[in-house]
Amino acid sequence: MTGWASSLQCSVRKWVQRGISIFLIVLLSACDGDPRPLLESVEASDLNLVSISITPNRTFGDIAYVNIDESVQFSVAGVDAAGNAVSLDRRNRFWKISNTDAGAISRDGRFTALANGQVSVGLELGGLVATEFVLEVSDAELDFIVDIEGSTEASQCSESSYTADGFFTDNTERPLFDVNWSIPSDVPDGSNAIAKIVSEIEGTVTVGAMAPGQYTLRASVGSASTDLTVSINADLASLALQPSEISIQRGQSLGLGARALRDDDSSNDATRVVNWSLTAVNDEQIATLSNARGSSGQLRGVSPGVGTVTASCGDIMQTAELTVVELTSISSIELEPDDSPLELDLSDGEEQLRAFAVTNNSVDDDVNSRVDITNQANWEVTSGTEFLSVDNSGSVRGEVTPLAEGTATLRVSYLNQTRTVTVNIVP
Amino acid sequence: MAIVAPAWILLVCIAFAQAAHAAPRNAFEYSRDLNTRPYVDVQFALQGVRHSELDFYPTATQLSAGFWIFNDIGIDFFIDRPVSSDKESIFDVEIRQASGVALRFQSPHLATRLHAYMLLGYVDLQVEQNQADDRGTRRIRQSFSGARISIGFARRLSRLDNVLITGEYRNYYTEDEIQIDGIGLGLRVNLR
Known part of the structure; x- marks a missing residue:
């Protein structure tokens, strides 16, 4: 083969190789489809x-x-x-x-x-x-805020929702979604507030009425604003806390709940409305307790100790004893329900069991030595798995499901203790 | 019906190639000779379509034809036709057609008459999903395209030098929610 022919062949080979490379890159990157x-x-x-x-x-x-x-x-x-x-x-x-x-x-x-x-x-x-x-x-500017829609009366320790309508330059009246909601206070730090905003979602504001009296709800959009006066009725009888006695471990979080009980025997959830506070023996920080929007009532154990959780709506308040423990060993495990053998009805479906650690190293042995360990314990069906199953993960830990008529053995273990219970599944 | 046409094509190719071919006698000559020919490949494939935690295994025939542009590098043109669909629950799935072009990279001989190959290319395919239940029937046809990747082996027959048995795994389309692939077994005939 002559030199020029060999050179030409080599050159052609290089270009073909480049072409192959480009071909592959283009083909491999071209991916399309919608399943x-x-x-x-x-x-x-x-x-x-x-x-x-x-x-x-x-x-x-x-x-x-x-x-x-x-x-x-x-x-x-x-x-x-x-x-x-x-x-x-x-x-x-x-x-x-x-x-x-x-x-x-x-x-x-x-x-x-x-x-x-x-x-x-x-x-x-x-x-x-x-x-x-x-x-x-229809693109238009807001001319003025027409009104705030919602009740002008509220029960103490309840929530009420409000929206605002605006009149626009194209002569249309529309609900407003980008509203700045506020409750103007008589004093700058808001310490005399009898109501608070508990949520704002897409133009709808929810206000918690805390104490009897009158407050002003203000809706503002740019320079336009309008007010609504709301009266809070003194119809709250008492508050109830859930749980009524609180034991948590250091580092553990727990959502507390408050319920408003009324003279007419009605009640409502007041978790977001009440003012949560925490006092500890010796003024140590044993836990954090949130009043923030979106996490109201969230308790987290910080260090072992005892204290008091208080929920209040105006002058009406309720307290619960708080114990924060650091568990290294426990003396026993208790179950709720605590029947032995435990009887489950096949037709009733799932049932949530709860496990409690009885501590031998709480800060004060006389106070609340029972700690909820439902979400920390290990749940297991050791025999009769064809009759019973138990959840051991996620948010339903400890939830048992009867599968068929028969007898099963359920074991709950945590730290140094194990509790075994016989479960009879009946038709 | 879909399998009949490719089978006829393959038989004609085998006959044509056998008549025309004078087989080289040593491996080197064989390899050189092999790599100068166009070829036809027919495979029967068990395809896999997986989505929504359901596995479908329709079947198809694939006919491909190609030619070598270098030693051990060729260009394939291929088309799949469905043979049967597969039913799971109330759904019946088949790959209605798949076609495309690919580069074939062939290994040196791994053993006597045996070599491996890889195909990299582009495929365009259409998945048909039929469902029938109390609410009636519904048909969905969705097209997918993208890279086709295959790895396989080819073994030359001892009595027919220009006929090879081929087997391969092919991946047509993969994303989080769906995977389309398959395995194929067939014959390749080198033409002159």
């Missing part, structure tokens, strides 16, 4: 869905007006063949809109208005089609 219709068909079948519906996260008026750049989050729910509501994940779905000039919608169902016009939002899931929700994109 969601296949998956959603199975999902709809597994859940036995017969219909789905979509809802926005806001309460609109007769016409759902939105401004340009405003967003509306949609969620999806289903109904099964038995008529039960089924919660569905809104994420990664086939959300559709009728007018892509006026808006866009993400795979997670978040609609964003882009231009004036009418848009229908829809969803298809596993062959089921939701009724479309119509939005009217």
Whole structure:
């Protein structure tokens, strides 16, 4: 072979090799496909869905007006063949809109208005089609706040929700979603507040009424604002705490609950409304207790000691003894229910058992030496697994499920102690 | 029906290749000779489609044709046709078609008459899922495309130098929620 021919062959070979490299890179990076219709068909079948519906996260008026750049989050729910509501994940779905000039919608169902016009939002899931929700994109400025909607009377230690409506420059009245809510106080530090905001979600504010009297709820958007005066009735009889005696380990967290009891024998959850406080013997910090929005009543053990937890609504308060322990060994384990043998009805389904460690090293042996270890103990069915199962992980630790008529043995162990109980499953 | 056409093509190719071929006698000559020919490959494949914790195993035939552009590097053009679908629960799944192009990288001989190969290329395929229950019937056809990766072996027959038995694992599409792959067994015929 002559030199030039050999050189040409070598050159051609190099270019072909480069071409192959580019070919491979392009081919291997070109990946396309959407398996969601296949998956959603199975999902709809597994859940036995017969219909789905979509809802926005806001309460609109007769016409759902939105401004340009405003967003509306949609969620999806289903109904099964038995008529039960089924919660569905809104994420990664086939959300559709009728007018892509006026808006866009993400795979997670978040609609964003882009231009004036009418848009229908829809969803298809596993062959089921939701009724479309119509939005009217009309870009306008807020002229003034019309009013605050909600009750002007509230019970002491209860929650009430409020929304505000605005009048816009296009002569439309719309609910307001981006509102700055406040409760103006007579003194700057708010120490005389008789009400507090416990949550704000998409324009809806929830206020906790703490003490009898009157407070002002203010809604502000830019320079526009309006007030609503709310009266709090003195109809609270007492408070109840859950649990009434509290024992936790160092580092353990526990959500406390408060319930408002009224003269007419009614009651309501007041966990977010009450003011939580904590005092410890010797003023040591044995625990932290939150009053913050979203974590009200969350207790966390810091160091061994004893103290008192107080929940108050105005002048009415309730206390619970608190013991924080550091368990290294325990003297025994107690179960609730504590029957032996334990009898479970097959037709009753799951039952939550609770385990308590009786401590031999609490700070004060006379005070509350029983610590809830349900979520720390090891739960096991040692015999008769065909008759009984027990959850040993997650949020339902200690939940037993009767499977068939028979006798099983349940073992609960924690640190140095083990408790065995016979369980009879009866028809 | 889908398996009949590729089978006929393969038989014709074997006959054609046998008539035309004068087999080289040593391994080196054989290898050189082999790598200058176009080839046709027919495989029967057990495919796997996995999603939603369901496993479907439809079957298909694959017909591919290719030619060598270098020693041990070739270009394949392939097409799959379904033979049967597979049912799981109320769902019936098949891969309606798969086709594409791939580069074939062939190893030196691993043992007498045996070598391994790898295919890297592009595949376009369509999965059909039918369901029938109390609410009626529903058909979904979804297209997927992306990299096709196969690894396999080929063993030359002792009596027919230009005919090889092939077996391979192929991956057509993989992501978190779905995997489409398969195993195939077939014959490859080198043409001249």
